[in-house]
Amino acid sequence: MSERRQGRDDGEGQGLNARIVATGADLLRGLAGEKPSLFQRDRWVGRIMDWSLGNAEFRTRLLRFVDVFPALSTSRALSHHLKEYFGDMGGPAPGPLRWAMGAASGPLAAPFLAKVIRYSIEKLGHQFIIGDTSERAMKSLSRIRSEGCAFSLDILGEAVVSEDEAEAYAGQYAVLIRDLRGAEGKWPALAGGGESRDALDWGYAPAISISLKPSSLHSQIRPQNFEGSVEAVLRRLRPLYEQLIEARGAMCIDMESYAYKGISLGVYKALRKEYPGYRDLSIAMQAYLRDTGADVEDLLAWSEKHGLPVGIRLVKGAYWDYEVVRARQNGWVIPVYTEKAETDAAFERLARLVLEHHDTAYLAAGTHNIRSIAAVLELAAQAHTPSDRYEFQVLYGMAEPVRRVLLDRVGRVRLYCPCGPIVPGMAYLVRRLLENTANQSFLRLMFSEGTDAGDLLRDPAEAVEKARAPQASTARKARALAAPPSSDLPPFENQPPADFTREDERDRFREALARVRQKLGRTYPLFINGEDRATEETEASTNPADPSEVIGWVCQARRIEADEAIAAASSAFERWRNTDASTRASYLLKAAGHLRARRFELAAWQVLEIGKQWDQASADVAEAIDFLEYYAREMERLGSPRLLPSPPGERNYSLYEARGVAVVIAPWNFPLAISCGMVSAAIVTGNCVVYKPSPLTPIIGRHLVEAFSDALLPAGVFNYVPGRTGEIAEYLIDHGAVSTIAFTGSTDVGLRIIEKAASTRQGQFQVKRVICEMGGKNAIIIDEDADLDEAVPGVLVSAFGFQGQKCSSCSRVIVVGAIYDVFVERLMGAAKSLALGPAEDPAFALGPVVDDRARSRILSYIEVGDKEGRVLFQGEAPEGRNYVPVTILGDIEIGHRVAQEEIFGPVLAVMRAATFEEALDKANATRFALTGGVFSRSPDHLEAARRSFRVGNLYLNRHITGALVGRQPFGGFKLSGLGTKAGGAEYLLHFMDPRVVTENIARKGFVPEADLEDPC
């Protein structure tokens, strides 16, 4: 940009900013010291807010208490939780809380206390929620309209876990539209609308307006199934929209979390196109998203191209904390701005864009921030936007003075009004409380902190500029501090799985599937001593969704090739173990680079060879990369000798050394990740590997050959010998030249390997070591106060993800007390909503089981379960092939076979427990100890689970599958394994022998001076 132009822009910008500040100051004067009821300390709600703002600890506890409150159905539960949540709070507690705590301890007061708390929380709810019944909502709307405001009505309740719930939710909207139609006749049009019966608000806007969340209309929204999800939402939305058109109403599609953004926009465009003549349809756009600038431009261009005017409700975004946490957990780029000023500046930029396109776009500015409001007013004046092309919107209960001043100065104000039962609407209430008590909330700064007008009205773009320079150096500093001192490698970070909310990632996956399809039917040789080795005998590897489809032909190793592989590994060993640890690690890093470059294709192979869904397959590849990256760093750490306590004149070092030839026998369920984990651990520690993939996934296994060849790993260090388990595996295990066996698979096979490895053969010079990960009979406990909106999907994904074929899968769910019926009903509804079909098609949540043998075995367990207890629910499954219907068994007792034996399929046993302690006893009462989970909001119960739920990996308030390398080292004990934790800091030690070297460094009594001064 030329200097002249820059100068003109700055001049223009400064002029605009001065006008915005002047208008803002005028609006602030108009507030005339009034406070929103939220911040009035003489009101109960205001007092609660006041305590929350002044005490971060109390705020956290209060939010959590409000969150659990709907689940507390008895007075006992209520007073118990009150004590748990607030009992140990240090510092001065607010008076009523002290009173409540005292009452909670008294013997007779519990019911009375429960009443008081219920009343208080409901009162808090009433602050933000317009009515719990349609009748009350209509009354409130009449009042709101008589005060001069328009409304947009939203029905509370967002988490639908099943299609039945989504259907019911759509039904509620149908009733609401009908009731609004009935009530509308009593409402005169708002100012400027004229007197006639058909008059519109402000002369152009329908009186009836609803807001709606797409995710509430379909329980199976999955970003990877983009088109299917859009269509499913539309199926429920179309009839509502038609009903609304008849009622001459307006609709706004709310914007939810980032994962649903593309789908919501897809729904909006589709609906707009299908009903081109009806223009009262808008969509919320969130200024805090970095993508929104491009999205708004795209929407405006789309609108012009198709001649379809659009409505945009511009908001800043209500899910900031969630988006940051979710992106960090997955290693994705954070989709939102991280400086508040950036969001504020984006809001102004976007408002300007929409206002300038007023011919085709209508702006609803949804904000309570006076600076943002003033900016919209001045930008509208500058763009000559007619007054009937924009309005302001505020949330009910949030900022009454702001709404009043807007009404005085602008006139066109719409209130966003949530309605519905208050108790289930707690999620909304919690979000509002979070928003109002956040440090940077405008309302808090203005009405609670008393920030001065100059700061409140400062140009956010200026603040962004200022913040930029020091930020860059801070980031550099942070990076420098985070770097490990002993290695040039950056710290380990998990490989992010594919983010299917992104269109380009979905396209890449589709293209990868097409590419892999072109490669079907090839023949794959063995790989021994650095060379491919074909054999005459080949076996077909087939697609579990269609066993007649051959994925490829795989050469079969016999004993002679097994001997060759062991010989190659043995002769490579001496050199390889003497290769320094950093060099060995570097091969893993190169292999990781190879997998990363091919991650979509490697996932696509899994979809076809083993029936993994897109996201599951992508996660498996990411985990394989993680193992390579993590173990490379671990070896750097363990690779140098470590000095032990040494008195003067003596030096003691400990070091680790490779054991020799390692046989790796891999499972089919994590065909790349687990193979890669065991193989890379053996290789990086200096062992040479003979790898036998599962006969069900030999082609995925073969990709490790490509990865290590690409990394130029020396010949003989890695050998690939697919073959029949009975013939080859047994032979390898018994072989006298083998020192280590790494196995992951069923408990029966694992125990047999341990037994065989224990017998030492003639001529064998080393005791074999077995590293063994085996089965599980994993349980999730659902406590009486669990959040079922989280627990039901959590159990569902843990039990049925990848058809329940993970060793970490949940196969028992133990439900405490009175929550049983409602939990089971919602779980069955959710299970019914899962569609079964080929994993290639992302419309299907579940796919086939691995083969016909597995299918028969699982079906026979279902028969056993039906005799021991009863089938509570069985889903539908396509005929023939390898599909098994999702099955939930009820009335199961701890002694039943289906409660004790590993089934490895989509079968879940539900059990009852009277108390949490009983649930823990039942959870522990099996031979296994692999994974387990608890959904509870009782701090005491969570603590009890930490102490006594004895499994290798315990998950609290989340699903129990999907352990991540480095973050959740994985593996169990009892008959689940030997306590070796894959992806953890101790794992590599199992592949090595420890040695200690002691040296006398004194020579004829002479000790180096430094040694005397600085003894270790």
Ligand SMILES: Cc1cc2nc3c(=O)[nH]c(=O)nc-3n(C[C@H](O)[C@H](O)[C@H](O)COP(=O)(O)OP(=O)(O)OC[C@H]3O[C@@H](n4cnc5c(N)ncnc54)[C@H](O)[C@@H]3O)c2cc1C
């Ligand atoms: C009528 C109406 C409808 C709404 N509909 C939706 C909707 O469909 N979807 C939705 O998500 N929200 C919606 N909201 C909520 C809205 O997104 C804001 O959360 C809320 O209005 C607060 O913004 P503000 O401008 O009033 O307040 P301000 O205090 O000026 O802004 C607060 C906002 O700034 C952002 N922010 C806070 N901290 C940071 C940070 N560190 N870095 C970057 N940004 C930060 C957040 O978005 C936060 O909500 C709606 C709001 C209104 C008024």
